Amino acid sequence: MIKKWPLHPKPYEYQLLYSWIEKLAEVYGVSYQNFCKNVLELEPHEISSLRSSLPERAIVILAHGTGIPTADLSKRDLRSTFERLKQELAKAMEENPNEFASLLQQWGIKS
Secondary structure: OOOOOOOOOOOOOOOOHHHHHHHHHHHOOOOHHHHHHHHOOOOHHHHHOOOOOOOHHHHHHHHHHHOOOHHHHOOOOHHHHHHHHHHHHHHHHHHOHHHHHHHHHHOOOOO
């Protein structure tokens, strides 16, 4: 069994996985590239596509090291995060239509 890492700040609510990995690398005092290569065992092409593609083995390593469930980590790509934000915004607009109409008007957006 892999032990949890001594330092593992939790990601912010809408923080994308690649951004959180950058923070983890910073916390450990290594470059993003080195963290991805040596800790997450990623290849250069996988590192460059972390914004859109999350390799399963990297998610498993992060989950073991941080204690955050793989299901939560796998939802931190750009598409999943945008979809979650879109759903939450639609719900908020439905619950408070007057507030959003006022914001749109204030921003100069015609509805």
